[in-house]
Amino acid sequence: MSNHKGRRNFIRNSAVIGLGATLNFEKVLPTVLKAEGKPALLGGAPLVSTPWPKWPMWNRETDEPLVLEALRSGVWSRAKKVALFEEKWAALIGAKRALTTVNGTNALITAVAQSDIGGGDEVILPPYTFIATLTAILNAGAMPVFADVDPDTFLIDPEAIKKKITPRTRAILPVHICGLPADMGPIMQIAKQHDLVVIEDACQAWLAEINHKKVGTFGHAGCFSFQNSKNLPIGEGGAIVSDDEVFMDRCVSYHNLGLPYGTASARPGSKLRLTEYQAAIGMVQMERLVPQTVTRNENARYLRQQMNNIKGIVPHILNAGVTQAAYHLFPFRYDQRHFADLPRAQFIKALQAEGIPCSGGYTPLNDIKNLGNTFETKNYKKMYPSSELSYERFRENNQCPKNERLCQEAVWLPQNVLLANKSSMDVIVSAIQKIQKNAAAIHKNTSK
Structure with missing residues (x-):
């Protein structure tokens, strides 16, 4: 499955059944802030055993x-x-x-x-x-x-x-x-x-x-x-x-x-x-949008602050003047050098195993294959000279090296995670810390 097609499935599947329209996540709290024990990916108990807020919500x-x-x-x-x-x-x-x-x-x-x-x-x-x-x-x-x-x-x-x-x-x-x-x-x-x-x-x-x-x-x-x-x-x-x-x-x-x-x-x-x-x-869903947006922003603000304390985890920065984000996704970058060179794919699997829904996000859209057969269509051939429809020329003129790296480092958390309570953000941080502490063992035992 391509990342473009998989984005919607990832978000839908991460919004597991459990909490309905409530924003409580209290049952997770006894496991909060302890990055001890065997990683779930290696057979240990996951930090999260209670579902996150269900999405979409319906009463x-x-x-x-x-x-x-x-x-x-x-x-x-x-x-x-x-x-x-x-x-x-x-x-x-x-x-x-x-x-x-x-x-x-x-x-x-x-x-x-x-x-x-x-x-x-x-x-x-x-x-x-x-x-x-x-x-x-x-x-x-x-x-x-x-x-x-x-x-x-x-x-x-x-x-x-x-x-x-x-x-x-x-x-x-x-x-x-x-x-x-x-x-x-x-x-x-x-x-x-x-x-x-x-x-x-x-x-x-x-x-x-x-x-x-x-x-x-x-x-x-x-x-x-x-x-x-x-x-x-x-x-x-x-x-x-x-x-x-x-x-x-x-x-x-x-x-x-x-x-x-x-x-x-x-x-x-x-x-x-x-x-x-x-x-x-x-119109029914619109009634929820304002308070939910406030909740997402409050939790995202706190989560960014906590993530800043973990080496190798680089949360997004908001542009100057932003007074509110929507947080359809909470993105951060992952630097495997601070996780015993554990590849991002294995980090994501380890985080998912701990009960934290996440994905790797987009692949580069400027990759020529995303254009399909567009340049081969009759209309494009009539509208543009053949030199402009050269795949090689297009690729050369549309290099985006910063995006290439971003697509290799990005990790997403879905928006419904941010509808849990503030303490649940600590669960996410604790899960990342648990993986970091055991990164070498995870790398060794999952790379075979």
């Missing part, structure tokens, strides 16, 4: 009435509940308008397509992101250009963006990956200087803020995902937000078969409408 008594109302109404296609969800989401994010789509991928596809981005244009994106970001660019017939990341933040580096701008650059797609806000101040300055469109991929960054302004509202448009693993889970779903009324009219038209809407005349389109019962689920 039959409080959550089902609105959904049942939608089902029993017989009005299942887009109608009043979808419009109300969009109104509530726009208000929560701080945008004039929101438009729902069938998923976050198509929110990105729609936003790119209706920003007049197409064949011959170059669009700058980070290599550390889900494949949907790249898909939106390729779907428009544009050429992706990868700018390297800052490994400390896991996010696109504005200085790297500057180096990738050419006369053909049309847009920047910064990604607030893991729910960590990208450095939007400098990015917007670069865009203004070069007259570029900025579409924020906020598909993992609901309610994340820079100086109390929500991400997704800095650029021309912002895109969100409500897939089942996400912090606002609907099953599938997405949304675009923007203050540009004309642009949003075009997006509405595009998502509804290209039919005229508002200021938008008829155009090539698709059918990407959300359903009424999905909107009902979304």
Whole structure:
């Protein structure tokens, strides 16, 4: 299984059954802060035997009435509940308008397509992101250009963006990956200087803020995902937000078969409408989002502080001005030199064995195989000279060495872990310390 496809399965499987909608994790506390004993990977008792908070959360008594109302109404296609969800989401994010789509991928596809981005244009994106970001660019017939990341933040580096701008650059797609806000101040300055469109991929960054302004509202448009693993889970779903009324009219038209809407005349389109019962689920989940986001930030802040005391564990750094992150994932880097050269894959297995859900995250998106057969399609061959469709040239022009290293060192914890109590963060730290203390033995006995 590829890391791109495995991300959702990892998050879903890590949200094991047990605690329902509560945030308690008290049963774990007797094992806290003791890094003694044989590692679980070598047959010892795991530090965690009680499941972490279940995801997604659902309360039959409080959550089902609105959904049942939608089902029993017989009005299942887009109608009043979808419009109300969009109104509530726009208000929560701080945008004039929101438009729902069938998923976050198509929110990105729609936003790119209706920003007049197409064949011959170059669009700058980070290599550390889900494949949907790249898909939106390729779907428009544009050429992706990868700018390297800052490994400390896991996010696109504005200085790297500057180096990738050419006369053909049309847009920047910064990604607030893991729910960590990208450095939007400098990015917007670069865009203004070069007259570029900025579409924020906020598909993992609901309610994340820079100086109390929500991400997704800095650029021309912002895109969100409500897939089942996400912090606002609907099953599938997405949304675009923007203050540009004309642009949003075009997006509405595009998502509804290209039919005229508002200021938008008829155009090539698709059918990407959300359903009424999905909107009902979304409005129920939206009620939880604010308090859950606060809890995730409080626990993440404490966990970062504690991890800083472990040599070889380098937690992410938030960009200056970040007042709130979303924490769809809690990422940190692993330096095996401080763990008796225990490979990252074995460290992850050892941590999982102790009862801590985790994964290694993304592989480099700028790897040419992620482009599939795009450069071999008839349209790309007609839009670009053969020299630009050379795999070797593309690889040479899109090297991102910092991202290569990040992909080798990164470890992710899923967001539902951060919904446990503060003492549960100490369990995570204790598990890492236990592995570090026994790293040589784990390396010796698992490398055979």
